[in-house]
Amino acid sequence: MHIHKYEKYFLVFGVGTLVAFLIILGIGAFHQGSHPNSGKKTLDYEKVKEIAPFDNPGVHKVEGKDWDYEVVILASAFYYNPPEIEVPLGAKVKFIATSEDVIHGFEIAGTNINMMLEPGYVSEYVAEINQAGEFLIVCNEYCGTGHTLMHSMLKVVD
Ligand code: CUA
Known part of the structure; x- marks a missing residue:
């Protein structure tokens, strides 16, 4: 059942991408600050x-x-x-x-x-x-x- 194996692989890849995306989003939000005018x-x-x-x-x-x-x-x-x-x-x-x-x-x-x-x-x-x-x-x-x-x-x- 090779197909299942690939599905599993893509599922892991998908979740991994999502997690990576959320981490980037989190870092991005943190880096810029939660306030729109952090530079002031x-x-x-x-x-x-x-x-x-x-x-x-x-x-x-x-x-x-x-x-x-x-x-x-x-x-x-x-x-x-x-x-x-x-x-x-x-x-x-x-x-x-x-x-x-x-x-x-x-x-x-x-x-x-x-x-x-x-x-x-x-x-x-x-x-x-x-x-x-x-x-x-x-x-x-x-x-x-x-x-x-x-x-x-x-x-x-x-
Ligand atoms: Cu509108 Cu002050």
Whole structure:
């Protein structure tokens, strides 16, 4: 009964492949971490208001860095702190943001600046501000009843 022998062989081979696949999957998941943003800086979001730089949201001029301004943003349902951002035209700006409660978005309409703000994680984006005007900042992640009201403004002054 050679056929049975081959069936057995293929069965073992099949199970072995499955086990190998699961091991690879397991290692892969472990290696990348269970969180989708393992590469980001983390913090204790419940104490975020006491943790620098989020203890001082707003626009800060900086020296000796690759950017001129740091804009620290703390998002919560359903506000941004600061409620308005003003930077001069041509400034290189690093946006540093997080959420103190649920996932929020931070999209500056008409630009390619679009970040997801997650509690416990720091989102950063460096951009050169090369267009004067007022840009609406909107939350593009559904965050609750006040989601559609959640907005801020970027003012770029010449
Ligand atoms: Cu915050 Cu939607």
